[in-house]
Amino acid sequence: MFDHVTIRVSDREAAQRFYDTLLQALGFTATYSDDRFAEWDDFSLTVADEDTPTTRRLHVGFGATSREQVDAFWRAGTEAGYRDDGVPGSRTEYRDDYYGAFLLDPDGNSAEAVHHDTVETPSIDHLWIRVADVAAARATYLQIGGTAGFELRDDTPERVQFARPEGAGSFSFVAGDAPTERFRMAFPGGTVAEID
16 A cells, blocks of 8 residues: 555654554564664654654554454553543444544554454555645645556545555545644655656
8 A cells, every 4th residue: 555654753762662552453563663763564653853843633544454453452552541532443434344443642643443344464554634725635646646556536525535446545635724744655666667
């Protein structure tokens, strides 16, 4: 789905503790870590600074291979004292087989564990990005989304979603007065010509 998604954090150690706690429950293991940077496969964090401030108001949904993993994710987080943002349960407003749980990271970003029929391995399942102008985000990603293998799915004035045709993974732009700030999402590339 994504080559990688990177967030910038205000407290490097606190953020790594949070994501280690939650992602281990989903079967992720840290693939890299140093003083500034930590990575779990397609998700990473790095230290914010004056030139690159903290990520705010991002929602990251991590795929879980079972409902039990979703429960374990939420339980691990709440038992460690992290803020609940939605108890485990069915969310049929998204799809009939959707089961998720939500917690807030130390900077207030939303982290979710989600299980549905198309989740096969632990990875980033989806992103929700708050924007001031949904139409402008739609127009931008209509131009580049196809080259990255995404197609437009949901399309309303309040929300647009881009997804892979095979159904695994998506990102959505959602109307919000306080837009998401400062993160990176990178799509897998092909040849140099395709990337150009």
